[in-house]
Structure formats: structure tokens, C-alpha cells
Amino acid sequence: PPALPAVECWAISYPQAVNCSWVLAPEPLLDTDFVATYRHGMGGAAETGECVRTGPRSCSFGDVQMFSLTPYVVNVTAVNPLGAASRLLPFLLENIIKPDPPEDLRVSPIPGETKKLLLEWSPPGSWPFPEYFPLKYCIRYAWEGSVTKTIGPYEQTSYTLTGVQPGTLHHIQVAAKDFTDSGEFSAWSLPASGTPWMEP
Known part of the structure; x- marks a missing residue:
């Protein structure tokens, strides 16, 4: 057979x-x-x-x-x-339960802040009712030559990353899990990159 x-x-x-x-x-x-x-x-x-x-x-x-x-x-x-x-x-x-990865991850500088980055993302489009079945999110980030750090979980879909390396390109990914901790984390999202604000 x-x-x-x-x-x-x-x-x-x-x-x-x-x-x-x-x-x-x-x-x-x-x-x-x-x-x-x-x-x-x-x-x-x-x-x-x-x-x-x-x-x-x-x-x-x-x-x-x-x-x-x-x-x-x-x-x-x-x-x-x-x-x-x-x-x-x-x-x-x-x-x-295993959500798809979060979508539309954006990394933006914050005017006047040389050691911060603003991260924003959306829940996966395949997750039908994020308002009734919330997700929580972990963030992992690194810059050239650094060790990857993972932080979270957080409940919101934006986060201000502090203590980042000034003037350096950072690479960031986000993963999602059911808020009640059931099941497993999603795979990591597609990476997004950004550099903190610099003095003009």
C-alpha cells in the first residue's frame, strides 16, 4: 500500500x-x-x-x-x-491555533529621537476577528554585528523601540499568538528595516 x-x-x-x-x-x-x-x-x-x-x-x-x-x-x-x-x-x-504572521510591518524614525524607532503592523488578514479574539505580539530585532533580541509579548499593534543604536540600520520582525496563549506563535513576519532619526 x-x-x-x-x-x-x-x-x-x-x-x-x-x-x-x-x-x-x-x-x-x-x-x-x-x-x-x-x-x-x-x-x-x-x-x-x-x-x-x-x-x-x-x-x-x-x-x-x-x-x-x-x-x-x-x-x-x-x-x-x-x-x-x-x-x-x-x-x-x-x-x-497558529496565526499567520503579522502583515504590513513598518519601521519609522521618530523626529528628534536618535535612539528610538516606531514599529507599526497589522494583524494577519486571515485572522477573522482580532477585536473579539485578540492577538499578542513578540518583536525581534538586530542591527549589523549585534545579537538578535526578542521582546514581548505586547497586545497593541505598534511599539516604540527604545535604546537602539543611533545612525544604524535595524532589522525587525514580528510574530503573533492567540491572546489566551493557546496554540503556537506564528512564523516571523517578513523583515522590515529602519534607521533612527539623525540630526540634520
């Missing part, structure tokens, strides 16, 4: 949907199709549904129940002429 799919699922749009993806190793030589379903609850009371394909090896499902103490179980079955192989992945919804 085909290899067992390695499946991972993340709620990047909590609480609207769960996104799953999978890989096969070794890669099958024969044409392989996939069937992806999910189940919530046990036995006759279980709710089952299709994990709707979003790509050749990814799917998503919505209408999820927040704060449920019953695990969701995703079943991905690889099917080819040699047979079928199924992988079950159980999880609690809140444990798989």
Missing part, C-alpha cells in the same frame, strides 16, 4: 476553520488519491464531515466548536492501486 500520510492541522483562522496538509514519504510512484474527513465526538453522537480540498494535499473544514473538550479527529487516507493507508490525527481545537 502507499506510505502513511504525515498530517498536520492548524487553526490559522480561529475560530472559523481548521486547515490541514499532508506529505507522503517516500513519494508514491503510482497515481495516489486522497480522501480527507473529520469527526468530532465518539460513537453514534459523532459529527462527521468532509475536509474540503484546498489543494492537492491540503483541505479545510469550518463550523468548528470552540472550547470543546472532545477532540477533533482528522482522517487522511491515501488510495492507489496497491491499496490504502490511513492516518488519524486527533487534536483539541484550541491546541492547534
